[in-house]
Amino acid sequence: MPSSSAGPITVMAFDYGTRRVGVAVGNTELKASQALKTIAAANADILFQEIESILKEWQPGQIVVGLPTHPDGAEHEMTAKAKRFGNQIHGRFNLPVAWVDERYTSVVLEGDSQMYDNLDAHSAALILDQYFAEHRK
Template identity: 85%
Template sequence: MRDPIKRPMTILAFDYGTRRVGVAVGNTETRASQALKTIAAANADGLFWEVENLLKEWQPDQIVVGLPTHPDGADHEMTAKAKRFGNQLHGRFNLPVSWVDERYTSAVLETDLQMHDNLDAHSAALILEQYFAEYK
């Protein structure tokens, strides 16, 4: 388990998918998250260009990436892809990356039809809320 959060920080959270990436922002003082946007880039260059613009705008101290697994916690194809995405974020932007179990975030939100249009960004917000809950 990580050390408790010691100073106010801005955090960007990502819900990685091969077609869309949800993004949310939050801070450790309010421990609240806000869905920002869903990135639907045609390729990796477009995705990282969008991410770079968000990093410039929000100036986060840390990144959180949702880590998808099977319901029993076992890795699957998307687990490796999300890990690779997080590692690329760390390598390109030199920010610390934390991982959060995201097994049920999309399933929870799919029942709320109002969030359907921006489901991935709202999933990222739930991932960030989970991070705040786990690391007090």
Template identity: 75%
Template sequence: MSEPITVMAFDYGTRRVGVAVGNSVSRSGQALKTIATPNIKELFQQIEGLLKEWGPNQLVVGLPMHPDGTAHEMTAKAKRFGNQLNGRFGLPVAWVDERYTSAVLEGKPEMRDNLDAQSAALILEQYFAG
């Protein structure tokens, strides 16, 4: 049996980034926060603070795709973001197809205020199920 690990997931968007955390024991995701910042420097400063607080061993980034599974403009942006996380913080990054995470949450008005972080939690749960 392998050692338990902490995993942090990101739902990347150009205006907001949802963040969630979980571990390999519970195999569930907990929405942490949505980061809305006007610049990439501040975004990575906030992420660095979360990484120091939670100490994840693994990072997961949602990979947006068209319904048919083909890439689009945000796919490349999310990949670049994940590669930047790996380069800046030296943690491994895994990718999870996030095609249906927003659709799952759209019908739940109680989650509207923290939709991006809730999406990150779903991405994390998909990673654990994967």
């Protein structure tokens, strides 16, 4: 996690999926996440236009991307796609990207019908909570 000597840093988390991308935000002082939105873009260009707009609004200093794996930790097709997505954010927007194991985030939320409409954004919030838990000082 970046040094917080200059004050709190806004952190933005993404739960990448091929159809939808969940977005959440928080900061290094409060270490609490807030589900922002779910992006359902027709193609990568539209997706990254929406991401650029969100990044301009929130000005994060750190990006977190959920890294899906099999329950035993083994990588699969979506692991590579999520890595590519995070690398594209880093390359396009020159922001540091951290990876968080997201094996169980969607499973935790699936039983909560109130979150269903924005499940991906709430998954991104859980990813961000995990990031903060792993970087407590």
